[in-house]
Amino acid sequence: MADKSNQMVSYLRQNPRMMGVLFTLLLLLSQAGSVAAGCAGYIYGP
Template identity: 55%
Template sequence: MAQTTAHESLAAYLESHPRMMGALFTMCLLLMQAGNVAANGASTNAGP
């Protein structure tokens, strides 16, 4: 029951603040890219 209330309150908040939806989407994209960069930087090359 508590999750439904929290979900409904988040939906109501985003309905009241539509620009926040774009900001959250942009943050998700940046976090996905940061994860890929971190994973790529952690790999090692043996070299010639």
């Protein structure tokens, strides 16, 4: 597990733009759940 973590750290050090891409992707994915929940339809009545 430590080797994979070190590989990721070294990859991000060599490609700093990917840090921004990963952050943006994480931000969009975290907002997708809220959007999906907000679009849920409600049925009122019996």
